[in-house]
Amino acid sequence: MSQTVVRLATLEDAAHVAALVRAVDLHYVGPDVARPIEPTLAMVERSMREAEGTRYALASRDGRAVGLACFAVLRPGFRLSGLLFVKELFVESHARGQAVGVVLMRWLAEHARAQGLTRIDLTTDGTNTGAQAFYERLGAERMNKVFYRFNLSTDVLTGD
Secondary structure, eight states, X not given: OOOEEXXXXXXXXXXXXXXXXXXXXXXXXXXXXXXXXHHHHHHHHHHHXXXXXXXXXXXXXXXXXXXXXXXXXXOSOGXXXXXXEEXXXXXXXXXXXXXXXXXXXXXXHHHHHHTTOOOEEEOOXXXXXXXXXXXXXTTOOOOOOOOOOOXXXXXXXXXX
């Protein structure tokens, strides 16, 4: 049986990360809205070079990238211990049902604990009941929070 291997992605993995980031877009918004691979790769490379906070965990099976977690470490957090925020967790459709997501989440937990972080936070779309059930099966606690967004493509927060 194939084993899933997860590791922190490096700049040399940018093409694999970009392909999976594009797969996330294709999954959620479809080919008419998803950005092409070239600007996706440019964004991934920039985020890695500038060390802007985004980190990528890459999951592979049989040497092929099949899963991705995009995350950031945020501080201060509870009692100044910080937290790991998961922006995206994605597994290619052909690799679903093979515990890739579970291995990614366990890797994230080990990575966070090794840095002294005391929790993992994430969100899902309200309609993504599959993801919600997955996180709850792993022991996640559903929080009663309200999520806000400022759309900066409008004139919000411009001071005018």
